[in-house]
Amino acid sequence: MNLHEVGEFGLIDLIRENTVADPSAVVAGIGDDAAVYRPGAGLYQLLTTDMLVENIHFLLARTTPWQLGYRAIAVNLSDIAAMGGRPRHAVVAVGLPPRLPVEFVVALYDGMKEICREFAVNIVGGDTVASPHGLVINAAVTGEVAPDGLLLRSGARPGDAVVVTGTLGDAACGLELLLTEDWERHEFAWPLVTAHLTPRPQVATGPLLAGWGATSADDISDGLASEAHEIAKASGVGIRLYADRIPLSSQLTAAAVLLGKPPLDYALYGGEDFQLVFTIGQDKVGRLAGKGGPLTVVGEVTAREDGVVLVAADGAAAALRPRGYNHFR
Amino acid sequence: MNLHEVGEFGLIDLIRENTVADPSAVVAGIGDDAAVYRPGAGLYQLLTTDMLVENIHFLLARTTPWQLGYRAIAVNLSDIAAMGGRPRHAVVAVGLPPRLPVEFVVALYDGMKEICREFAVNIVGGDTVASPHGLVINAAVTGEVAPDGLLLRSGARPGDAVVVTGTLGDAACGLELLLTEDWERHEFAWPLVTAHLTPRPQVATGPLLAGWGATSADDISDGLASEAHEIAKASGVGIRLYADRIPLSSQLTAAAVLLGKPPLDYALYGGEDFQLVFTIGQDKVGRLAGKGGPLTVVGEVTAREDGVVLVAADGAAAALRPRGYNHFR
Numbered sequence: 001m002n003l004h005e006v007g008e009f010g011l012i013d014l015i016r017e018n019t020v021a022d023p024s025a026v027v028a029g030i031g032d033d034a035a036v037y038r039p040g041a042g043l044y045q046l047l048t049t050d051m052l053v054e055n056i057h058f059l060l061a062r063t064t065p066w067q068l069g070y071r072a073i074a075v076n077l078s079d080i081a082a083m084g085g086r087p088r089h090a091v092v093a094v095g096l097p098p099r100l101p102v103e104f105v106v107a108l109y110d111g112m113k114e115i116c117r118e119f120a121v122n123i124v125g126g127d128t129v130a131s132p133h134g135l136v137i138n139a140a141v142t143g144e145v146a147p148d149g150l151l152l153r154s155g156a157r158p159g160d161a162v163v164v165t166g167t168l169g170d171a172a173c174g175l176e177l178l179l180t181e182d183w184e185r186h187e188f189a190w191p192l193v194t195a196h197l198t199p200r201p202q203v204a205t206g207p208l209l210a211g212w213g214a215t216s217a218d219d220i221s222d223g224l225a226s227e228a229h230e231i232a233k234a235s236g237v238g239i240r241l242y243a244d245r246i247p248l249s250s251q252l253t254a255a256a257v258l259l260g261k262p263p264l265d266y267a268l269y270g271g272e273d274f275q276l277v278f279t280i281g282q283d284k285v286g287r288l289a290g291k292g293g294p295l296t297v298v299g300e301v302t303a304r305e306d307g308v309v310l311v312a313a314d315g316a317a318a319a320l321r322p323r324g325y326n327h328f329r
Numbered sequence: 330m331n332l333h334e335v336g337e338f339g340l341i342d343l344i345r346e347n348t349v350a351d352p353s354a355v356v357a358g359i360g361d362d363a364a365v366y367r368p369g370a371g372l373y374q375l376l377t378t379d380m381l382v383e384n385i386h387f388l389l390a391r392t393t394p395w396q397l398g399y400r401a402i403a404v405n406l407s408d409i410a411a412m413g414g415r416p417r418h419a420v421v422a423v424g425l426p427p428r429l430p431v432e433f434v435v436a437l438y439d440g441m442k443e444i445c446r447e448f449a450v451n452i453v454g455g456d457t458v459a460s461p462h463g464l465v466i467n468a469a470v471t472g473e474v475a476p477d478g479l480l481l482r483s484g485a486r487p488g489d490a491v492v493v494t495g496t497l498g499d500a501a502c503g504l505e506l507l508l509t510e511d512w513e514r515h516e517f518a519w520p521l522v523t524a525h526l527t528p529r530p531q532v533a534t535g536p537l538l539a540g541w542g543a544t545s546a547d548d549i550s551d552g553l554a555s556e557a558h559e560i561a562k563a564s565g566v567g568i569r570l571y572a573d574r575i576p577l578s579s580q581l582t583a584a585a586v587l588l589g590k591p592p593l594d595y596a597l598y599g600g601e602d603f604q605l606v607f608t609i610g611q612d613k614v615g616r617l618a619g620k621g622g623p624l625t626v627v628g629e630v631t632a633r634e635d636g637v638v639l640v641a642a643d644g645a646a647a648a649l650r651p652r653g654y655n656h657f658r
Contacts, residue, residue: 051424125376
């Protein structure tokens, strides 16, 4: 069945089921001019948006529609988590090539619904339009945070520790593997490719950070080097990272040998890990042990004039630049 | 200057000025992972999104970037107005062909900022990505409405009057004119083309409707026939419209002669007027005179089994169908 046959309204009827995971705050979801919801009393509202474009952010030959839907929401939830917030409601606009099978679109929304169900996020509206030259998916997601739970990029103070969640570089390495012909035959490749295709945002950890005493946070979407620069710039500080403390998975280390690149490059310059990096007073680091998944101290906040620096395993320090990441190549 | 030269961060620096028209509620705008704002006390939050795709919703040869930016926001404000709400904050994602000049993107945002300034809406965030095969613009806009000011499509009651704002069909006729070679030489064409390129959403009127006693509302984005069906379906009622009461501009009447089509067709089946249609108790219609711009009673709400009907000037009634409007042709 193709989109022309079902039409826009037929398509909406096919996808609107099971879009509300937590009905408590929803006054009106899909089906009116705008969604209506009750904000949480005393909370700030958060709002973020991300656009995924075919052949830039994904290749249809290398992803299933379900994975793509999951990822389109995941990247937004990561932004909410990085503010210390809890994601609440999403609107999704899709630009669909007219020849796309209806089944593809239904699977795309099934992937979105899965991650939304997992994190109690509601899809409350959207837009479905034709796109003649490629698939485009745009999600905008709201979140909520108590004023004292909010974490900006600008709160880092000299002396703070720099901490990251999880392992870094897996997704970027997974993307490189995915573009090779025979990645499936390497057992180590599967978790890396999964980290790229269906990243798990740190929805549970984000809202805990302020309570632990974190002073700033960012999600790691463009590589740790780039995020360190963003926190340094926004906070007016320097950052010193230690190469041998940056957490790498054993799978990444194995894959990097295959791909012939230094594994650390994926962590520093690769994108889309959707882990969190945050800063926190050194006196509070000791209390992080055993809290909310793997946390690793990777460096410290310094004075602005020290810049963003990477200390190699041999102790040599060098300026760390984000590697000319530019979407408009 | 092209996008490759300035890069994503350079581009953001160019467009982030003057994005906050009403700073009172904004805690953090452009420049962090998500925008942060204070919701109005006791108000419902509204959220809507619309995607505009090159060669589907606009032709770059027939619009300026400023007009396109204006329109991308206008269509969303119209959705907020149709809920009875006041628009507040916007996030805008753009998919940009890499060869697009930077000046084009700056003008695009200038058009957005102009309509945002006009209606005190803040651009608080967004996403800028590459799009290899055409320009894509997606805006998501929040709004606020007091619970007793909210208007859904589902509140129409048999006996209500059906009322529209402004004149209908101008934008659809303007689009047809815009696709002809020599529309500029017809004086009547200018307001019609303007109605298509830079529609003015009913931001002032929307929030007044519930206070007047309106029972349901919709914005007229797909033609009056389609919107009448949406209200009828959502409310479980029928709707009877009178052909000779539907307000048409003199310019539309003149242009329809040139284009060889019945002028009423543009009002009934044309899209993107972004006027409002609402229902209201007959006893309250008398009090609408002189309120908030031109208002015209075009019909009445009937019982569901009567369906959606158009009564011609000669009194003959016939079922009114939305004309197979399908984005996926």
